[in-house]
């Protein structure tokens with residue numbers, strides 16, 4: 001796949017800012033800082049490839065240092081998607097706003113509040129990585145995803161157990177896409193969320 005020059009330039013600006021800010025605030029684990037490209041950027045680009053989305057509101061929950069939200073917003077900058085990054089930590093939100101400004105991203109804004117404190121966002125798409133157990137994430141989706149919406153949730157090796165646990169409280173469709181960067185991990189494509197157990 002050919003990546004447009006502007007996307008590569010923006011990813012480079014993002015990576016440089018991530019490295020610089022990470023010495024002051026903990027955006028990514030120090031052990032992973034020397035492998036940002038594979039451990040973080042390539043990891044998140046997988047979601048961009050999976051999501052055949054070109055218009056609508058996309059929310060990224062618990063964005064932290066912008067993973068996957070900022071990577072997606074950069075990768076999809078030429079589409080009509082509009083991104084909202086939800087991150088309650090004010091310093092991390094300041095970092096996200098700095099990257100948006102420095103990369104000239106016009107499709108992205110930051111909401112520095114707690115997910116559960118927001119009025120329903122009615123988003124068409126959602127994403128999250130390393131935020132909460134799936135059962136809690138599905139509760140967030142129930143609140144903020146429109147009924148026909150789709151979420152892409154990046155999960156580690158325990159994803160099957162998390163799906164089983166979440167199904168005790170929620171009904172949803174789930175497609176697991178195996179990770180290319182982390183053995184056993186998967187991106188869960190989730191839709192049709194409603195209350196109740198199967």
Ligand SMILES: C[S@@+](CC[C@H](N)C(=O)[O-])C[C@H]1O[C@@H](n2cnc3c(N)ncnc32)[C@H](O)[C@@H]1O
Nearest residue numbers: 062063064067087088089113114115129130131
């Ligand atoms: C472990 S970090 C993961 C960050 C990023 N998604 C990643 O994969 O690197 C979780 C982030 O979610 C934020 N967060 C946790 N609970 C939240 C909530 N209820 N509302 C908004 N942000 C939340 C935290 O401040 C933190 O930055």
